[in-house]
Amino acid sequence: MNVEKYNGLLSDVEINGSIIFQGSLSFDGRLRNGEIVGEHLVIGPRAVIQGNINAASLVLHGTVTGDVSVSERCDIRATGNLTGNLVASRLAMEDGATLMGGVTIKRDAQALKPKPEPPKAK
Numbered sequence: 857m858n859v860e861k862y863n864g865l866l867s868d869v870e871i872n873g874s875i876i877f878q879g880s881l882s883f884d885g886r887l888r889n890g891e892i893v894g895e896h897l898v899i900g901p902r903a904v905i906q907g908n909i910n911a912a913s914l915v916l917h918g919t920v921t922g923d924v925s926v927s928e929r930c931d932i933r934a935t936g937n938l939t940g941n942l943v944a945s946r947l948a949m950e951d952g953a954t955l956m957g958g959v960t961i962k963r964d965a966q967a968l969k970p971k972p973e974p975p976k977a978k
Contacts, residue, residue, distance in 0.1 A: 867884045867885055867900065867902040867903070868885065869883075869884075869885030869886070870885055870886040870887075871885065871886070871887045871888075871890065872887075872888055872889050872890070873887075873889065873890040874890035874891045874892070874893070874907070875887065875890070875891075875892045875893070875894070876892075876893045876894060877892075877893075877894035877895070878894060878895060879894075879895055879896065880895065880896040880897075880898070881894055881896070881897050881898070882897075882898040882900060883897065883898070883899055883900060883903055883905075884899075884900025884901070884902050884903045884918070885902075885903060886903070886904045886905075887903075887904075887905045887906065887907055888905075888906040888907060889906070889907065890907045891907045891908040891909065891910065891922070892905065892907065892908075892909045892910075892911070893909075893910045893911070894910075894911055894912075895911065895912045895913070896911070896912060896913045897909065897911040897913070897914050897915070898914075898915045898917070899914070899915070899916045899917055899918045899920065899936075900917055900918055901917040901918050901935045902918060903917070903918030903919065903920075904918060904919045905918070905919065905920040905921065905922065906921050906922065907921075907922045908922040908923045908924065908925075908940075909922065909923075909924045909925070909926075910924075910925045911925075911926055911927075912926070912927050912928050913926060913927075913928045913929050913930070913931075914926045914929075914930045914931065914944075915931045915933065916930070916931065916932045916933060916936035916937075916938060916953075917933045917935050917936055918935070918936065918937070919936075919937040919938075919939075920937070920938050920939070920940065921939045921940060922939075922940045923940045923941045923942075923943075923957075924938060924940060924941070924942045924943070924944075925942075925943045925944070926942075926943070926944040926945070927944075927945060928944075928945055928946065929944070929945065929946040929947075929948065930942065930944040930946065930947050930948070931948045931949075932947075932948070932949045932950065932953040932955060933950050933953060934950040934951060934952035934953055935952070935953075936949075936950075936953045936954070937953075937954040938954065938955045938956070938957065939954075939956045939957060940956075940957045941957045941958040941959075941960075942955065942957060942958070942959045942960070943959075943960045943962060944959075944960075944961060944962070945961070945962060945963060946961070947959065947961060
């Protein structure tokens with residue numbers, strides 16, 4: 857991980873809305889009524905997310921209630937708790953991790969990347 861591009865939000869942060877980021881983000885706060893979209897995401901052990909996640913890679917230590925799409929590797933650690941549907945290219949779960957929802961493993965990472973919406977007719 858390039859330290860110059862590292863961003864972190866601590867446990868005392870509460871966001872009502874969405875986070876869109878580039879590079880790496882470590883989030884250990886609370887998020888509701890939104891989503892997190894970016895590249896390399898680490899959800900800390902005190903984090904509580906009520907919203908969707910779309911990332912290239914995810915390491916989950918905290919709690920997520922929402923759908924998750926990961927184009928590369930999703931790693932749910934022992935303290936991780938995901939309630940929602942997961943789509944990923946690769947999945948690793950430690951003993952003690954919780955996943956309640958549907959799981960789809962897609963080897964084609966390109967299929968998981970968000971597709972731009974076509975322009976709306978006026």
